[in-house]
Amino acid sequence: MAQPLRTLAQRFTFVLLIAAAIAVMLAGRTDPRIFEEARIAVTDAVAPILDAVSQPIAAVDKLTANVIALRDVHQENQRLRLENERLLQWQAVARQLEIENQQLQSLLAFQRPDVERFVTARVIGLGGTFVRTVIISAGSQQGVRKGQVAVTGNGLIGRVSDVGSRSSRVLLLTDLNSRIPVMVERTRSRGILIGNNTMHPRLEYLSANSGVVPGDRVVTSGDGGAFPPGIPVGSVARMDAQGLEIDPFATATKLEFLRLLDFGLRGILAEETPRPR
């Protein structure tokens, strides 16, 4: 008896929710900042869960590396297998620590004298298919501030876009909304590195006849005052009529730790950046 009525009510709710979703999208499109607080609150609340879940995954990842390494050792030492077994167990532990140590050391290798201070953070979350961001396990409590530069041992990876109290979001240089002033190190020609959601961001607005060849190193130019000059970004991979494709030195796949550098630059981008939408 109540069936048709309920179906009608459900239909109405459904249409209302679709409309609400569209309204939220349009509101976010008009002013990407209006949901910033909700975003930060959710990220902060979920950070401990993500942190807990991402650790076993990192452990499995290391374990896979260990298993592959162990298999090779095994083949070389078949006759000594029994004798080595105990040592191999220790080796597994050692390798795990070694991988972690290497990763942390490679972060230490990226040192610059003009850095005011730095924060090292674990990557605990990723964005979706259309958003190239990572969530890290450090927030304002650890001294993270909006606009800080995120690097790995290899080079620039992105910039802090949202800061919660114990978690933050880093906008990767491959994201659609990422715009970074860069220059080709050899020719000093300047341009803007534009993320396009692929592994190869594009370098556009490059001055004409700049004589750039594939393989040239690209570094930050420091224009705009958001990034200090000279941070390694990547190398030129391909060239076409519109611009250049860049191979970033630092990639987010398998990223476990990153370091945030505070150069004390409160440039325009610290407040007025295109934000992840």
Next chain:
Amino acid sequence: MRRRNAIAGASARGGLLGRVDIFARGLIPILSLAFLTFLAAVPLRLPDIELLTPAWTLMAIYYWAIYRPELTPAIAVFGIGLLKDLLAGGHLGLTAFTLLIVYGLVVSQRKFLHGKSFGVVWWGFMLVAAGAALLKWIVASILAGWPIDPRAQVFSVLLTIALYPPVVLGLSQIHKAAPPQAGTE
């Protein structure tokens, strides 16, 4: 609907405890959705592949929309979609919109899909996953102002389709813990 279930179940089991138990178990589908949404945010560190995230949430929405839509009402789908968007940091509302469309579509076709062999249901999921990705890509491109490179999306769909069977195996296990369906369909 859930309330009716609870009452029907409670009269069978009797007592407040039985009712609370039924209610709690009625939340299982929504909790599974939330869990898969968190999982989507965890870095899987797939070797040397672009940052790929299969649409974990979509798999569960599809499953529950076919088998127990009364336990995952549209408002829950909307909420899960918003949670996903807030976590991912993308356009707020994009996932909520896509998931709602998928949910509405699957619920309207569930008479056809319900009780069919796994192959048929999986085939249906392939269409749904591809359609949802296409819809999401179109809306995201409109919001971005230019066509986004679709490669990552294509890989994500393939990964999602490939991972559907194991995820459904898990979901069908926890489905057994959900309260039995009350009345007729």
